[in-house]
Amino acid sequence: MGRRIRHIQRYRDIGKAFARNGFGFIAKELGLIEMLNIPKRLLIKDTREVHSKTTGERIRLFLEDLGPTFIKMGQLASTRPDIFPPDTIEELEKLQDQVTPLPFEEIKQVLELELNAPIETLFQSFHETPLATASIGQVHYAVLHSGESVAIKIQRPEISDLVKTDLEILQHIAILADSRTEWGRRYGIQEIINEFSKSLRMELDYLNEGRNAEKISKQFEDNKGIFIPKVFREYSSEKILTMEYIKGMKLSDRALTKENGFNRKIVADRFVHAIFHQILMEGFFHGDPHPGNIFVLPDNVVAFMDFGMVGRLTPRMKDHIASLIISMMGRNIDGLIKAITQMGVIPDEVNKDLLRADLEDLQDKYYDVPFSQISLGEAVNDLFSVAFEHDIRIPTDLTLLGKTLLTAEGITEKLDPEISIVKVAEPFGKRLLKERYHPKNIAEKFLRNTIEYGEMLKDLPRSVDDMTTMIKKGKLRMEFSLPDLERVLSKLDHISNRLSFSIVLLAFSIIMTGLIIGSSFGRQSTIIWEIPAIEIGFGVAAIMLIWLFYAIFKSGRF
Numbered sequence: 001m002g003r004r005i006r007h008i009q010r011y012r013d014i015g016k017a018f019a020r021n022g023f024g025f026i027a028k029e030l031g032l033i034e035m036l037n038i039p040k041r042l043l044i045k046d047t048r049e050v051h052s053k054t055t056g057e058r059i060r061l062f063l064e065d066l067g068p069t070f071i072k073m074g075q076l077a078s079t080r081p082d083i084f085p086p087d088t089i090e091e092l093e094k095l096q097d098q099v100t101p102l103p104f105e106e107i108k109q110v111l112e113l114e115l116n117a118p119i120e121t122l123f124q125s126f127h128e129t130p131l132a133t134a135s136i137g138q139v140h141y142a143v144l145h146s147g148e149s150v151a152i153k154i155q156r157p158e159i160s161d162l163v164k165t166d167l168e169i170l171q172h173i174a175i176l177a178d179s180r181t182e183w184g185r186r187y188g189i190q191e192i193i194n195e196f197s198k199s200l201r202m203e204l205d206y207l208n209e210g211r212n213a214e215k216i217s218k219q220f221e222d223n224k225g226i227f228i229p230k231v232f233r234e235y236s237s238e239k240i241l242t243m244e245y246i247k248g249m250k251l252s253d254r255a256l257t258k259e260n261g262f263n264r265k266i267v268a269d270r271f272v273h274a275i276f277h278q279i280l281m282e283g284f285f286h287g288d289p290h291p292g293n294i295f296v297l298p299d300n301v302v303a304f305m306d307f308g309m310v311g312r313l314t315p316r317m318k319d320h321i322a323s324l325i326i327s328m329m330g331r332n333i334d335g336l337i338k339a340i341t342q343m344g345v346i347p348d349e350v351n352k353d354l355l356r357a358d359l360e361d362l363q364d365k366y367y368d369v370p371f372s373q374i375s376l377g378e379a380v381n382d383l384f385s386v387a388f389e390h391d392i393r394i395p396t397d398l399t400l401l402g403k404t405l406l407t408a409e410g411i412t413e414k415l416d417p418e419i420s421i422v423k424v425a426e427p428f429g430k431r432l433l434k435e436r437y438h439p440k441n442i443a444e445k446f447l448r449n450t451i452e453y454g455e456m457l458k459d460l461p462r463s464v465d466d467m468t469t470m471i472k473k474g475k476l477r478m479e480f481s482l483p484d485l486e487r488v489l490s491k492l493d494h495i496s497n498r499l500s501f502s503i504v505l506l507a508f509s510i511i512m513t514g515l516i517i518g519s520s521f522g523r524q525s526t527i528i529w530e531i532p533a534i535e536i537g538f539g540v541a542a543i544m545l546i547w548l549f550y551a552i553f554k555s556g557r558f
Contacts, residue, residue, distance in 0.1 A: 021062040056091035068135035069166035079403040081384035104128040114237040155239035206241035212307035227303040252291035268415035280428040283313035311400040
């Protein structure tokens with residue numbers, strides 16, 4: 001509560017940004033209007049100009065209004081087509097975080113404080129004008145006393161505190177959304193914000209980025225066609241990253257031509273092979289390979305830059321991907337659904353029949369289409385569209401993988417329109433399948449499962465003992481869930497009513513039969529036979545029967 005009071009102005013900024021961009025109703029649903037005492041006149045700013053824009057445009061403007069944290073969150077969200085619709089993703093991809101460079105004195109202060117030495121002692125020369133600027137930090141060129149040229153990424157002062165404050169507020173807003181709104185619960189806003197917060201905090205740690213660069217560098221130690229800049233750890237910290245300076249051309253540079261000594265086909269081939277090697281062989285890949293992060297050096301050497309965003313695939317996830325590939329190649333819908341289910345991404349409430357129908361429609365689209373003619377980007381988009389329609393949450397690393405493949409295909413097509421990215425991927429896919437069914441890997445998997453089952457059996461007595469103790473103390477709570485419970489109970493009610501009706505009707509028939517038989521065999525006249533018993537019995541039974549009819553039919557459960 002104390003933190004919320006200290007951040008009250010930032011809360012107000014967010015509430016006003018909601019209203020300014022036509023989302024005042026969200027601020028109202030979350031209770032921000034009352035909590036922050038925002039004037040209602042601001043909520044009427046949903047003008048024609050605002051509503052002439054698409055929802056995606058308004059989301060982008062809202063994020064840009066609120067600065068670095070929200071822009072970064074939007075950029076991360078652009079990698080999640082399983083959560084957001086295509087038009088919103090398209091707008092989020094336009095988010096720019098170009099900002100005015102900070103004065104050199106401020107940058108110098110951060111540098112000297114982090115590296116604990118005067119700038120003159122650290123570097124032979126240091127260029128005050130930045131090479132690039134962004135909302136989180138800016139990059140400067142410098143020369144070490146050893147004569148080596150370096151690029152130094154310096155985090156903006158106070159940006160870490162600002163981001164942490166914004167993330168605290170976003171997590172509180174996510175809690176409000178989950179507790180107050182149906183859409184918040186449906187989309188799991190709290191889970192999404194927590195996921196994005198974790199990624200953003202990792203981006204703020206430049207030491208982590210340096211470790212990512214070194215890890216990917218080891219993947220290409222023997223590959224002279226790929227270059228990863230060296231990290232200078234002694235000149236790096238959580239807020240400073242010093243890497244080898246490289247001078248080359250960006251992949252998007254129009255000067256990347258034969259006349260200037262470059263072969264675009266070779267560059268395209270090396271780039272796409274490097275991407276598939278990282279993804280399918282290493283399981284650790286560059287998560288943002290857009291043209292600004294890829295340079296081409298002399299001799300068509302491809303250099304990767306900026307390792308703040310990376311993707312990871314565990315051996316188990318790679319195994320699931322192999323299952324997907326097998327199922328897709330064999331056109332096995334059951335296998336495809338099973339592979340997705342094993343990833344743990346299909347919620348219990350998903351209608352499996354509808355999902356199967358959509359996957360079959362998707363497969364029909366690519367039926368008998370040669371691999372060389374398939375657009376990997378389009379196929380990935382189609383798969384994510386199916387996931388979005390069924391509220392299936394794809395694991396972050398898989399969506400990042402999809403985004404990476406989409407970006408790689410777009411770059412490759414521009415460099416060499418004749419190349420087939422699917423054909424390039426095919427040998428990697430076959431190798432992945434061979435690895436999966438290699439006797440050594442099968443034996444390792446069997447041994448791993450045996451050990452896991454052994455651990456489970458070893459812990460079984462203790463688990464049973466714990467459960468018994470809980471039962472004795474009355475602390476064991478059991479919940480049973482039966483689909484369509486109301487419908488089943490209603491059906492049972494109908495059956496019981498019909499059974500009651502039948503029993504009463506049978507009893508009525510027996511009584512009447514007995515009375516009639518008794519009267520026909522009666523030879524002597526007594527006082528009893530003077531009483532109209534048949535008529536009275538018939539009348540009572542008829543009244544009971546009519547009352548029962550009325551009660552059952554009125555309930556509507558006959």
